[in-house]
Amino acid sequence: MNIVIAGAGIAGISAAETIRAADPKANITIFSQERDRLYFRPRLPEVVSGKAPADKVYVHPDSWYREKNLELRLGESLAEVCLDNQQVRGSLGSRQTYDRLLLATGAESFRPPLPGADLPGVFSLRSLPDAVNLFYAAAKAQEAVLIGSGLLGLEIGYALTLRGLRVHVLERSDRILPRQTTPKSGAKLLGILSKIGFEIHLKSQAAKAVGKDLLSGVELSSGETIPAQILILATGIAPNLGLAKALGLKTDRAIVVDQYLETTLPNIYAAGDCAQSLDGFSGLWTISRLQGLAAGTNLIAQERESRVVYKPQPPSSVLKVAGVDLIAAGDLDPEGRLNGVEAESENSYRKLTLNKEGLLVGFTNLGTMAGTRELTEALGQKILTDDLLADLTRLDFDFAKIKALRKVN
Numbered sequence: 001m002n003i004v005i006a007g008a009g010i011a012g013i014s015a016a017e018t019i020r021a022a023d024p025k026a027n028i029t030i031f032s033q034e035r036d037r038l039y040f041r042p043r044l045p046e047v048v049s050g051k052a053p054a055d056k057v058y059v060h061p062d063s064w065y066r067e068k069n070l071e072l073r074l075g076e077s078l079a080e081v082c083l084d085n086q087q088v089r090g091s092l093g094s095r096q097t098y099d100r101l102l103l104a105t106g107a108e109s110f111r112p113p114l115p116g117a118d119l120p121g122v123f124s125l126r127s128l129p130d131a132v133n134l135f136y137a138a139a140k141a142q143e144a145v146l147i148g149s150g151l152l153g154l155e156i157g158y159a160l161t162l163r164g165l166r167v168h169v170l171e172r173s174d175r176i177l178p179r180q181t182t183p184k185s186g187a188k189l190l191g192i193l194s195k196i197g198f199e200i201h202l203k204s205q206a207a208k209a210v211g212k213d214l215l216s217g218v219e220l221s222s223g224e225t226i227p228a229q230i231l232i233l234a235t236g237i238a239p240n241l242g243l244a245k246a247l248g249l250k251t252d253r254a255i256v257v258d259q260y261l262e263t264t265l266p267n268i269y270a271a272g273d274c275a276q277s278l279d280g281f282s283g284l285w286t287i288s289r290l291q292g293l294a295a296g297t298n299l300i301a302q303e304r305e306s307r308v309v310y311k312p313q314p315p316s317s318v319l320k321v322a323g324v325d326l327i328a329a330g331d332l333d334p335e336g337r338l339n340g341v342e343a344e345s346e347n348s349y350r351k352l353t354l355n356k357e358g359l360l361v362g363f364t365n366l367g368t369m370a371g372t373r374e375l376t377e378a379l380g381q382k383i384l385t386d387d388l389l390a391d392l393t394r395l396d397f398d399f400a401k402i403k404a405l406r407k408v409n
């Protein structure tokens with residue numbers, strides 16, 4: 001059987017690994033736009049901070065691809081698919097017929113249309129070369145501005161603070177990480193970040209990047225200019241849909257796939273950041289890997305009935321922001337409509353939200369992981385007595401009490 005895979009990221013390589021384990025004879029050809037073999041994208045901030053040298057983030061050594069007998073065409077994109085004769089053409093001219101095709105083309109950084117964004121000194125971080133360029137640029141810089149204060153942006157900003165830079169974060173809202181914080185946890189997080197080299201500008205928006213031949217600063221819509229030698233655009237990702245659109249596949253935010261990860265054309269599958277499965281579009285490493293594994297099994301299934309169903313994964317609420325633990329689950333009720341029980345110390349904060357019926361509908365932990373498992377298990381249940389609620393205003397609350405009560409109920 002001839003299998004062709006477009007994209008050698010975690011989704012594409014996980015699929016290839018599964019296929020090879022099940023079928024030692026299948027011909028597996030992998031086209032890769034990037035010149036680097038698979039590396040851990042989530043470790044790129046470590047390359048920027050200098051914690052990990054660039055050659056230490058590869059997932060497999062070169063020899064692994066030979067041992068698995070995978071034909072990896074680094075630096076050659078899959079340029080065209082001809083449906084009539086089931087043949088693909090690579091950007092360097094090679095041709096290959098396929099029985100099954102996997103699109104694992106991932107995503108790229110989304111760059112907003114900001115005036116001046118083409119100046120040297122303006123970066124986004126998606127690939128290993130991006131990380132290496134940023135590593136070298138940081139050596140000559142003192143100040144950086146970050147647009148997009150989501151988790152990825154803050155991770156990149158944190159890497160730059162570790163290099164000794166002052167990092168200005170522009171946040172449109174009136175608190176940092178507005179979807180994962182309450183006013184109190186947002187303020188506490190802001191305090192923690194300010195101590196380690198961040199300067200957070202709330203209710204602020206960039207108007208343009210300024211500089212003559214090189215970035216020298218960022219002008220805000222208020223008219224103020226922040227001097228900076230680096231501007232990071234961390235404003236989300238855009239799935240690579242070029243091939244899918246040329247093929248006429250159904251796309252929404254990404255390539256629409258069914259429970260088997262099959263696209264709207266038979267024998268063509270999609271997985272990872274370029275795919276939109278039944279649980280939506282994830283943009284996550286772990287999910288891309290799971291989708292790649294499932295797609296691999298389905299690509300070589302002889303009978304359609306023997307394919308495996310890809311099961312949607314529950315969203316994870318455990319985050320790490322610049323080295324600080326943050327858990328945000330369910331309704332955090334930042335507006336204070338419901339009954340909130342809070343506990344806090346200088347660097348930690350916990351809030352439980354109970355609805356009018358007394359059910360636990362959400363909670364958050366900042367700077368502590370204590371009680372995360374017990375509270376996650378108790379979500380949606382009415383397990384908290386008045387005594388316990390009073391006790392829960394102490395950060396050192398013994399969560400075994402909640403577990404014991406759940407057993408009784």
Ligand SMILES: Cc1cc2nc3c(=O)[nH]c(=O)nc-3n(C[C@H](O)[C@H](O)[C@H](O)COP(=O)(O)OP(=O)(O)OC[C@H]3O[C@@H](n4cnc5c(N)ncnc54)[C@H](O)[C@@H]3O)c2cc1C
Pocket residue numbers: 006007008009010011012031032033034041042043044045076077078079104105106107108125126127152240243271272273274283284285286287288
């Ligand atoms: C800095 C950073 C930090 C992250 N941190 C986390 C984290 O902490 N946790 C987490 O879960 N996720 C994290 N992610 C997200 C995670 O890395 C991605 O979800 C994952 O890499 C997606 O894998 P993929 O194989 O679908 O796509 P990709 O990794 O994007 O790989 C797709 C590959 O296909 C190539 N390609 C595109 N078009 C073609 C074509 N026509 N022909 C051939 N090749 C093509 C692309 O160039 C790319 O090499 C992070 C991402 C970044 C950038």
